Amino acid sequence: MDTTNLDINLSDNIPEDETGRQYYYIEKARLYVQELSQRIGRPLTFCVTTFGCQMNARDSEKLRGILKEIGYLEAEEETADFVIYNTCTVRENANTRVYGRLGQLKPRKKQNPYMMIGLCGCMMQEPEVIEKLKKSYSFVDIIFGTHNIFKFAELIVQRFSSGKPVIDIWEGTDAIVEDLPNQRKYSFKSGINIMFGCNNFCSYCIVPYVRGRERSREPQAILREIRRLADDGVVEIMLLGQNVNSYGKTLDHPVTFAELLTEIEKIDKIKRIRFMTSHPKDLSDELIEVMSRSTKICRHLHLPVQSGSSRILQKMNRRYTKEQYLELTEKIRKAVPGISLTTDIIVGFPGETEEDFQETLDLVRKVRYDSAFTFIYSRRTGTPAANMEDQVPEDVVKNRFQRLLKEVQDIASEVCAVHEGTTQEALVESLSEHDPSMVTGRLSNNLLVHFPGGEELIGKLVPVYLKECKGFYYLGELAG
Ligand code: 5AD
Ligand code: SF4
Numbered sequence: 322m323d324t325t326n327l328d329i330n331l332s333d334n335i336p337e338d339e340t341g342r343q344y345y346y347i348e349k350a351r352l353y354v355q356e357l358s359q360r361i362g363r364p365l366t367f368c369v370t371t372f373g374c375q376m377n378a379r380d381s382e383k384l385r386g387i388l389k390e391i392g393y394l395e396a397e398e399e400t401a402d403f404v405i406y407n408t409c410t411v412r413e414n415a416n417t418r419v420y421g422r423l424g425q426l427k428p429r430k431k432q433n434p435y436m437m438i439g440l441c442g443c444m445m446q447e448p449e450v451i452e453k454l455k456k457s458y459s460f461v462d463i464i465f466g467t468h469n470i471f472k473f474a475e476l477i478v479q480r481f482s483s484g485k486p487v488i489d490i491w492e493g494t495d496a497i498v499e500d501l502p503n504q505r506k507y508s509f510k511s512g513i514n515i516m517f518g519c520n521n522f523c524s525y526c527i528v529p530y531v532r533g534r535e536r537s538r539e540p541q542a543i544l545r546e547i548r549r550l551a552d553d554g555v556v557e558i559m560l561l562g563q564n565v566n567s568y569g570k571t572l573d574h575p576v577t578f579a580e581l582l583t584e585i586e587k588i589d590k591i592k593r594i595r596f597m598t599s600h601p602k603d604l605s606d607e608l609i610e611v612m613s614r615s616t617k618i619c620r621h622l623h624l625p626v627q628s629g630s631s632r633i634l635q636k637m638n639r640r641y642t643k644e645q646y647l648e649l650t651e652k653i654r655k656a657v658p659g660i661s662l663t664t665d666i667i668v669g670f671p672g673e674t675e676e677d678f679q680e681t682l683d684l685v686r687k688v689r690y691d692s693a694f695t696f697i698y699s700r701r702t703g704t705p706a707a708n709m710e711d712q713v714p715e716d717v718v719k720n721r722f723q724r725l726l727k728e729v730q731d732i733a734s735e736v737c738a739v740h741e742g743t744t745q746e747a748l749v750e751s752l753s754e755h756d757p758s759m760v761t762g763r764l765s766n767n768l769l770v771h772f773p774g775g776e777e778l779i780g781k782l783v784p785v786y787l788k789e790c791k792g793f794y795y796l797g798e799l800a801g
Contacts, residue, residue, distance in 0.1 A: 366396035373409025386502035509780035566603035629684030669718030
């Protein structure tokens with residue numbers, strides 16, 4: 322990017338605490354942006370594209386918050402001066418998509434001398450990726466990883482002041498930097514990180530390598546953030562972590578996830594609490610008890626099973642058996658009647674036989690999930706499973722995947738229909754995408770309902786009569 326003659330001076334009293342330091346850099350970056358937009362006679366724009374999970378979505382809100390604070394305006398990717406990809410690397414195809422899109426950006430950058438490209442997220446934590454980017458994608462301006470996302474403003478300043486690409490990847494960190502800006506996608510609901518990283522090392526999964534060891538935020542910091550969000554109009558929160566059930570174990574004064582939930586529940590203006598993801602091996606009776614008593618915790622639990630074969634589960638290092646998982650889901654259903662259960666399933670893990678796959682189908686039929694994310698096993702370099710023998714042939718995996726998908730979908734539409742004819746509370750999220758005279762609301766069990774209504778309902782909790790189940794969503798009408 323053309324940054325010649327950009328000479329910004331701010332006092333050199335850089336604050337020592339990390340939050341203060343980053344606000345200092347936000348201020349400094351703002352001056353660069355101001356000067357550049359004056360020079361070219363128009364505002365500068367940005368677009369952040371998120372790949373992957375809810376953690377990344379939350380991280381992207383932080384990036385947006387910083388960019389807005391710096392003075393960038395949000396725009397569509399096609400016209401943005403600063404394009405940022407927040408990447409995922411859980412499966413190989415996520416990486417392939419990023420390279421494809423980067424290739425398309427290159428000619429655009431030639432046309433727009435003020436354009437910058439930023440890459441961050443899990444994929445950047447892989448050394449081979451950084452090597453490839455350095456070699457074949459040297460037009461990328463800023464590259465950082467999952468551990469130093471809080472440094473975004475500082476890296477932007479570095480890019481502006483040096484005129485050279487900036488690559489800053491940390492192998493790990495203990496730092497949790499609180500109170501930086503963020504720009505929520507919805508005014509009435511928000512995700513909140515309660516912990517970072519994962520210690521489980523499931524044998525197929527790259528997350529522990531790219532997100533680092535498990536670290537929990539202090540409960541007081543979480544509660545402070547939620548209170549602030551509540552005062553700002555948020556009624557529904559989603560607590561985020563790779564394994565929320567082991568929240569708090571590593572704190573100086575350990576706190577359980579159930580205790581954290583109990584404290585959050587006391588915040589008056591928060592009406593709904595969700596969380597993800599739960600690991601079956603760590604889901605405690607204490608949590609089930611808190612869920613059964615709660616009026617705010619949503620009637621939905623995402624409980625990834627990954628496979629229904631105890632043999633495969635052991636090779637996956639999941640540390641539960643099919644029977645233990647089934648016992649757990651029964652216990653939850655008994656304690657929280659009407660709860661919706663959803664899951665993640667991997668097909669084609671190394672060594673998976675037809676019998677193993679049948680065990681998965683059997684489990685799906687027994688649990689009767691409200692929905693399930695099904696994935697084809699992806700070999701991730703650096704994980705133990707990548708070196709296992711008996712990788713399953715592609716055609717076999719694809720065939721199993723289709724059979725599983727059909728089973729999951731058939732059951733889901735049956736399960737969904739059971740609420741037909743009832744009235745339930747929905748949080749209205751948006752105008753309906755298909756019909757602007759309708760709105761779309763989310764039920765406690767995470768299903769969507771479309772019903773006649775206008776913009777004034779957005780952000781409100783309203784009773785909705787569920788007239789007709791359409792497989793994966795409802796058509797309804799405002800009740801009472
Ligand atoms: N291949 C396929 N799916 C995977 N997941 C994690 N790693 C892999 C992999 N190597 C899935 C798991 C996890 C979800 C987020 O992604 O099902 O729960
Ligand atoms: Fe990956 Fe397992 Fe950790 Fe989930 S619990 S992030 S699947 S290692």
